Amino acid sequence: MRAPGRVGSAGRHAARWAVDTAGVLLALSAGVFALVLLARGDPAAVLAATRAGRAATPEQIEVVRAELGLDAPALVRYLRWLAGASTGDFGVSLRTNTPIGPEMADRLDVTLRLVAGSAVVALVVGIATGVAGAVLGRGPLRGALRGGALLAASVPAFWLSYLLVLVIALRLGLAPTSGMAGPATWVMPVTVLGLPAAGALSRVVAVTLREALDRPYVLAARARGSGPVSIVLRDGLPNAAGPILSLAGVMVGGLLVGTVVVEQIFGWPGLGAYFVHAAAARDVPAIQAGALALGCGFILANRLADVLHALIDRRGGRRSRLRQGGT
């Protein structure tokens, strides 16, 4: 009797989740549409000028406006866009004159790889230095780790990019200055994007792990003769996992936004760079689609972190019950 009930509750939960997400995305698309409306700069004028290779006359702009359907009222245009987008048809880019859906699919792949690579850097570097910071006693090494993490979290991406290019590409000749070809070309973009996240993560890991390690049951474990590695892995980290996951969810969102700068500097043809060009050209359909894709990425990353958090919490709860039972 209990099993079907649980399935029903999970189903209800998933349905509410889907409605919530759709609502957020709808609000996001309407907001972006409104912002583009409010922004100065007429897409018809920009396109007419692009066609002419120079400033266009009012008559030419009107021709473009009618051709693109921009002469319809804003609400009609939004609903038209929504009807298309809900069937997966995002229209044709004003800037490149090609359907936006396939164009974005190509670029999404690049951006996802960039985010995934940077997330690996952030997790590996962030957790390793965080654990080191928690385990080390007060001393110059711990101070250096803390300072390093703070620096990594606050250094601007574009500055770090140019610095890495100067050192890795120009001085040492270890990788080309830009582009996306072999494994060597991944080093700089993934570092630039991953390092600030690693810095933030390192601090959270260090603080939460430190707290966890000061708990009585760790003292007990230590008294039972558990080694330091085992204590960190079995007792410390699982207890620090909650805050780390919450941060990781936000972090992926931050990485998505960071791709805008990194893709531009390293010439990776991803969604970030696509979005920047679309905004500059007032390419409304492409801006809409790009915002939707980034919004989806943000929401998914946060929800995924929530789900993982819940799973770990459940496990943690069970474990503490067991522990209580044991004592």
Next chain:
Amino acid sequence: MPRPRSLVAALAVSLAFAGACSSGSGGAPASGASGSTSGASASTTLRIGLSAESGALDPHAFTGNFLLLDAIYEPLVTYGENGRLEPGLAESWTVAKDGKQVTFDLRDGVRFTDGAPVDAAAVKWNFDRWVGNERFSFFRASKVITAVEAPDPDTVVLKLSEPYEPLLQEMSIVRPVRLLSPKSVAADGRFQNAVGTGAWKLVSNTATGAVLERNDGYWGQKPRLKRLEFKVIPDSQARIDAMANGELDLAGGPYLAPITPVEARSLSGRDDVKLLTGAPDVSIMLGFNPKGPAGDKAVREAVIKSIDTASLAKALFLGQARPARRVFPPDVPDSGTDLRLGFDPAGAAGALDAAGYTLGGKTRVKDGKPLSLRLLIPAAPAEGQLDPRTMAAAIAAALGQVGIGVEITPVDAAAYYDERAEGRYDITFFETLGAPYDPSSSIVSLFTGDARAPLWATPATEDLVDKALFARDPASRATAYQALYDAVAADAGFVPLVYRPRLWAVRGEVRGFAVPATDVDLDLTGVTIG
């Protein structure tokens, strides 16, 4: 928007760094980084920087990069040095006495790279894609041509509604005029493959770059290189780094991979990179909005006299631009003679004193109103254009010296052209269009009220523009152009600032490259590497 400013800061930091690095290597003949790519063997591939992906390479659409389109497709008439028109796919042409008909004799035996012949039917098919089409109404030729006829396979006749002197020159521009193979579109007319008759044919075109290979069946002089690899690097500093690192062989030109004067200087110190400058084809000007304080001729005269354009060229362009004295740079056809202008701050103050603008404090006042001008600028430079912020600051400082207040108003680049068209400025920047459009296209957009954002338009200038456009012989055309320039100068209607420098950089191993005749062409016929 903090980003542009921070980019400038980053640029400064990296420049300082680059300087430190290169001075560190001292007297070494070349820095170590380039060693990996330089070899004794000659290469047959040229690697070229590209600032943005080239988009669909349809000559009848407007997304493709000018220079790639130029490499793949050819026109009937080509634009040569100093604006001289030369035979392209048309071997010769004749203009009827009444000026209302142009007959082209097509070059024999030319084929598109898909094997289709370049005959009158193919040319007519191409023209029919844009002549009279609403989408192309901005293009004057599309309205003036009333019929395209193909009386025999070797001859194409254009019938015009009125004599239109710039027509032949407009036949040399890139889009929509260049010829595409009729076989390269789908049954519904949709563009599919980039197939032309040019010296190069397309191998691939993606978001990261494009590859062209030599057209071995080319009718003209075949290039000596086999392959061109265009690499998309959106960030300007990153392109310069790639150039310095030997990853690119060629960069430059406003529509390919723009180089700023500061970047040019950072490259010019290197042994393995050659910096080339071409004769300028665009002038940068300051325009006035007559509705407002700049409606007073005394104010305009004072502005003209307060700006030391020689210093601007020297300080902001690091000596790579020349101060402007005309509407068009001297190499543009019919650019006339130098206007009598000069830096004269005392004269500027005198003009303002005489007109009743009295100096009390820093800013002059007339009838209780301070003399302050709104200087509208784009917050970030548009594609192919130079950063206007430093120039705006220099101009504001110069006008401040004679008591004219300046309020610099930066707006987003897309909004800039709207604000300028709506006249939301007292002074703002203007540029001429550059070859091959000039001078005819520019004078329409600069000096007629029909234009969206004219530089200076009065009934007199409009009349003179018509006279220049429809002049029937070169002598009367030159006279009409000069009369137009003199009329605008007599009104103190604009300030010529500098002729925009045309900067290109090639790696030392590249031989035979010359800065192209226009910024939309890329002639690599004689180029070799190694």
